[in-house]
Amino acid sequence: MIDSEKVAVESPDKQGARLIEELTSDILSDLDVAQSLYNIRIFIDPDEPVFILYGKLAISLPDIKISDVATMTHTDDGLKLDIKNERYVNDLLDKLVARYGKANILQLDRYTVLVATDDDIPDETIYEPTTELKRKVIDSIRRVAPEGYRIIKHDITDDYILFIASEEPIKQEWINQGRRLLKEVGP
Amino acid sequence: MLEPLMYTGGVYRHDELMELVEDLGGHLLQKNVMQLEVVLLILVPADDISAVEQKAAELLGTITRAPLIGTEIAVVAPSLAYHHMPHPTCDVAEYLRRNGAKTNIIGLARGVGRRAAQLTKSERGLINEHDLALFILGDFLSCITDVKYQLYEDLDVPIIVTGGPECDAVPYAYAYIGGIGRRAKGFHRDSEFAILDSIVGMISKALDERREELEKDPLSVSPFRLMDEITQQIPEVGESLSPTPITMHLDGMRIKLPYDEYYEKIRNVKFIEGPTLSDVAEVRPSFMREYLILKIKTKSVAGFAL
Numbered sequence: 470m471i472d473s474e475k476v477a478v479e480s481p482d483k484q485g486a487r488l489i490e491e492l493t494s495d496i497l498s499d500l501d502v503a504q505s506l507y508n509i510r511i512f513i514d515p516d517e518p519v520f521i522l523y524g525k526l527a528i529s530l531p532d533i534k535i536s537d538v539a540t541m542t543h544t545d546d547g548l549k550l551d552i553k554n555e556r557y558v559n560d561l562l563d564k565l566v567a568r569y570g571k572a573n574i575l576q577l578d579r580y581t582v583l584v585a586t587d588d589d590i591p592d593e594t595i596y597e598p599t600t601e602l603k604r605k606v607i608d609s610i611r612r613v614a615p616e617g618y619r620i621i622k623h624d625i626t627d628d629y630i631l632f633i634a635s636e637e638p639i640k641q642e643w644i645n646q647g648r649r650l651l652k653e654v655g656p
Numbered sequence: 657m658l659e660p661l662m663y664t665g666g667v668y669r670h671d672e673l674m675e676l677v678e679d680l681g682g683h684l685l686q687k688n689v690m691q692l693e694v695v696l697l698i699l700v701p702a703d704d705i706s707a708v709e710q711k712a713a714e715l716l717g718t719i720t721r722a723p724l725i726g727t728e729i730a731v732v733a734p735s736l737a738y739h740h741m742p743h744p745t746c747d748v749a750e751y752l753r754r755n756g757a758k759t760n761i762i763g764l765a766r767g768v769g770r771r772a773a774q775l776t777k778s779e780r781g782l783i784n785e786h787d788l789a790l791f792i793l794g795d796f797l798s799c800i801t802d803v804k805y806q807l808y809e810d811l812d813v814p815i816i817v818t819g820g821p822e823c824d825a826v827p828y829a830y831a832y833i834g835g836i837g838r839r840a841k842g843f844h845r846d847s848e849f850a851i852l853d854s855i856v857g858m859i860s861k862a863l864d865e866r867r868e869e870l871e872k873d874p875l876s877v878s879p880f881r882l883m884d885e886i887t888q889q890i891p892e893v894g895e896s897l898s899p900t901p902i903t904m905h906l907d908g909m910r911i912k913l914p915y916d917e918y919y920e921k922i923r924n925v926k927f928i929e930g931p932t933l934s935d936v937a938e939v940r941p942s943f944m945r946e947y948l949i950l951k952i953k954t955k956s957v958a959g960f961a962l
Contacts, residue, residue, distance in 0.1 A: 484821040488837050494841035515796040518770060614838075615794065616739040617769020636769045641677040 525651040533596040660725030665717020722756030730786040736763030743839040782943040795820035832908040876958035908951040
């Protein structure tokens, strides 16, 4: 069940738990990830010291490929790309520059790019919303975790994130505790 | 007795109010012009407030009491990372400014966490230059009461601590105010403004106690008179680009001029009664940039009062 509003915080310090719960909700909604991370469980004990967060990741949009962004036609001047979706032009140009070099690419106007090649361009992925989502989620979790907890171990898949942070080297029992959370809520 | 007031109004004819303050024997501490609006921080003899209020009404401006005028307050956060900025550190500092204080936000080099939390020597010196330090701490009571006092236990200035949890008192601090802690949102509700007001109230109380202490052995010269003498005799002060070229403290001031260049000139500022500034105050380099710090000697140390 998606319950993005709910953040369950467990801590020996009840007041602290309530404050962290409020902080987490604020940060997630501020950074626009409230809809992408749900079933969040946090365990924090400043005396240990440890911060464990487990949350489920919502399914993000499919990867964007070159064919989703542009149509290709062969012309006398080379391969012509007509851009359908301007939002991903930067990612597309980055990909083209990496493959053909800057000298072989010419952007005629906002919607037209010429590539000096006679072959078809392989239909590669140019933008991965999943990667972007993971980046945003990790960024927001680092803002929730206490600043002094610089030693971090995390496990992120397409479905969930398990984030453990501490000032001390990460102990095996904390990892086990994280795994327990994972089992309780379900991967 | 001088009353601290803040005037907010238009730029047009605001000089009339400045002249009135001067004529009444008051002082102008800061003037901020923002497009067509001007904010003046002034000190006016308590008996003459009605004259100033009348003038302000004539100029369609407003006069409010700003209890922290003439003080410099350090707002200390464990670091300047997004865990503490901009809420709550900047919000609290801004609220103190609206009550007349000059605030400096200080982010510590090693203020975060439990193991490494400590002050460096320069941070300690810098915080001790202020009239009061306000520490903005986090959400866990055990951190605040058992560990973080190490940051301020050796400081000489009064300390007020704010944090998330509710608690009556914390060690080594003058007072503790809960309900702030780590925040990811601004202060909007009435209840939140009440917390900020209680911080201002607590700071005023701590500073009033310090003023009472100073009255037992009064300063050899009023800091405001000293400020006026320096401004008149060293014209470079007026040319400084800083909004407050002279920042007042309860027992002295910070002068925003390079120490090496102006040390002698400042020491030789003369009073009409005869003595020079070095007879009534100690001049030393500040931990902030190359500025100068003046600490006024008490009557018992100087042997006389002007």
